Each structure stands twice: as structure tokens, then as C-alpha cells.
Amino acid sequence: MMPVMDGYSLVKLFRESxxxxxxxxxxxKSQFESLEETFQLGVDDYLVKPIILSELVLRIKALLRRVKLEHEQELQLANCKLQYQSLALTNLKTSRIEQLPPKEFYVLYKLLSTPQKIFTRLDLLDDIWGMEEDYDERVVDACIKRIRQKCKDYQDFDIITIRGLGYKGQINHGQTS
Structure with a gap:
């Protein structure tokens, strides 16, 4: 218990500012209503006491990875640019702008920000969908399929399936900047 105000009030005040x-x-508080109210106020993750220290560390690391990803604003390849704020993929040759749904954009951005790094489905679920929801790993597969369909005309990159493990981004032409 906090001395001056409860956690809900603090979160609300923080987000309103x-x-x-x-x-x-x-x-x-472990009731679903408490959890639901907490997320509606703007909390990014939630742990019920007593906590396991190693789980707390994992959740903090996941939050920090998401924050780092959000602050990297733009990724430019030879002929395309990904703009984080607008969730846009721009073809620099044709000036065509492709708006992607948030989860699809975040997955694509993550894969291309660290090309050749293999991300497991669980890595992507944790980083993009968050630990607060219980998603099946196939959600990632479906998302990758949609990204591939929408980006089939882009020659700068590929999303490579690593059988039984996950995915990696591959830059085909030029360098990231």
C-alpha cells in the first residue's frame, strides 16, 4: 500500500500528465476486475504479489525492449523506409506509402532493425503482443503471412522462416541507416 494515494490514482495522474x-x-489484487481496470488506466504490465524476482526481471527487460523500439523512429534501407510514428512503409522509388496495422508494423520493424538475428515466436509474442495476454504462437505466423503478402513488391528485404524456431529479417540491398 502506498502512503499518500493508491496505485490507480498514481497511474491515472501520470498518464494524464x-x-x-x-x-x-x-x-x-488478483481479481480480473482489478487487472482490467489497471490496463485501462494505462499500465503496461502487471504482477500479483508475491512476486518471483526472476519473473520481475524478465518483465522489466521486455518493457525496456519495447520502449527502445518505440524510440528508434526510422529505419531506412536502399529503396524503402519504415517510419515508426506513422506505422508507414514507404517505397522510395515510387513514393508509394503502405500503412500497416500496428502489430504487423512492429514485427516488421523489429525483424529489420536487427537483421540476421533470429527471433522465436515467443520473443515476438512477448515483445509485440506483451505478456499480459495469452496468445497462441500461431498468431505470429499469421502476422508474418500478412506482412509477406503486403510487402511482396519490396526487394530490399525478406522475412526468413527458421524452421521450428522463428523468424529473422534479411536485408537484400544496401545498408540500414
Missing amino acids: GQQLPILMMTA
Whole structure:
């Protein structure tokens, strides 16, 4: 228990002030209604006490990875550019702009930001969908399929399937900047 105000009030005050730093709330309340209210107020993750220290560390690392990804604003390849703020993929040769749904954009951006690094389905679920939801790993496969369909005309990159493990981005022409 906090001395001056409860956690809900603090989160509400923090978010109303425009702060976008990640918030991980630790609480003794385990009812779904409490969890639901917490996420509606703008909490990024939630742990019920007693906590396991190693789980707390994992969740903090996941939050920090998401924050780092959000602050890298633009990724430019030889003939295309990914703009994080607008969730846009721009073909620099034709000036065509492709708006992607948020999850698809975040997956593509993550894969291309660290080309040749293999991300497991669980890595992508954790980083993009977050640990607060219980998603099947096939959600990632479906997302990758949609990205590939939408980006089939882009020659700068490929998404490579690593059988039984996950995916990696591959840059085909030029360098990232």
C-alpha cells in the first residue's frame, strides 16, 4: 500500500500528465476486475504479489525492449523506409506509402532493425503482443503471412522462416541507416 494515494490514482495522474514511460504495477489484487481496470488506466504490465524476482526481471527487460523500439523512429534501407510514428512503409522509388496495422508494423520493424538475428515466436509474442495476454504462437505466423503478402513488391528485404524456431529479417540491398 502506498502512503499518500493508491496505485490507480498514481497511474491515472501520470498518464494524464502525458507521460509515456512504461509502468509495471505490482499489487496484491488478483481479481480480473482489478487487472482490467489497471490496463485501462494505462499500465503496461502487471504482477500479483508475491512476486518471483526472476519473473520481475524478465518483465522489466521486455518493457525496456519495447520502449527502445518505440524510440528508434526510422529505419531506412536502399529503396524503402519504415517510419515508426506513422506505422508507414514507404517505397522510395515510387513514393508509394503502405500503412500497416500496428502489430504487423512492429514485427516488421523489429525483424529489420536487427537483421540476421533470429527471433522465436515467443520473443515476438512477448515483445509485440506483451505478456499480459495469452496468445497462441500461431498468431505470429499469421502476422508474418500478412506482412509477406503486403510487402511482396519490396526487394530490399525478406522475412526468413527458421524452421521450428522463428523468424529473422534479411536485408537484400544496401545498408540500414
